[in-house]
Amino acid sequence: MIEAAGTGGQLAFDGQYVTITRNGFLARATHGRGDKKIPLTAISAVQWKPAGMTNGFIQLSIGGADRQAAKGGRTMNAAKDENSVVFTRKQQSAFEALRAALEQAIASQHTPAAPAASVADELAKLAELHRQGVLNDAEFAAQKARILGS
Structure with missing residues (x-):
């Protein structure tokens, strides 16, 4: 105060x-x-x-x-x-x-909030991290399930 x-x-x-x-x-x-x-x-x-x-x-x-x-x-x-x-x-x-x-x-x-990433954008980023080897198959599957709400 x-x-x-x-x-x-x-x-x-x-x-x-x-x-x-x-x-x-x-x-x-x-x-x-x-x-x-x-x-x-x-x-x-x-x-x-x-x-x-x-x-x-x-x-x-x-x-x-x-x-x-x-x-x-x-x-x-x-x-x-x-x-x-x-x-x-x-x-x-x-x-x-x-x-x-x-x-x-x-x-x-009055500061605009950053637009929320779409599900497709998040999946594309996740797939790129998987392709680069940053995420293994299990981590990729877990993060994909989290994004998709499964």
């Missing part, structure tokens, strides 16, 4: 869900208290503004595309967004680690 505490909220990522927790007076005034649990599969992007002269923020895009606020108003808008957490420069390193884990997890969802 990766956690990061910002101003007015915390983020936690367990590999499957991101939980945004709000506590305190500021949270009640802007978002209400409590937790919001978002499945990783619902997050389409992570917007990031590092802390500098002003606070930074991490903002989760849920579903479709988000419009970016005009320069100068981004942090103020993020503070009002229920899917964002604002952080200070001191808190930034924890959010950077969380951001990296989230982006890696999101990207891995």
Whole structure:
């Protein structure tokens, strides 16, 4: 579990869900208290503004595309967004680690899985190994039976 505490909220990522927790007076005034649990599969992007002269923020895009606020108003808008957490420069390193884990997890969802080898392909490879002498007759027969489910 990766956690990061910002101003007015915390983020936690367990590999499957991101939980945004709000506590305190500021949270009640802007978002209400409590937790919001978002499945990783619902997050389409992570917007990031590092802390500098002003606070930074991490903002989760849920579903479709988000419009970016005009320069100068981004942090103020993020503070009002229920899917964002604002952080200070001191808190930034924890959010950077969380951001990296989230982006890696999101990207891995979109990496195509290697196509499964067909039964014919597996048998052809097995036959080639047998022909090369890597497998003896008994090993070849056993592996062929395993592939064919016999």
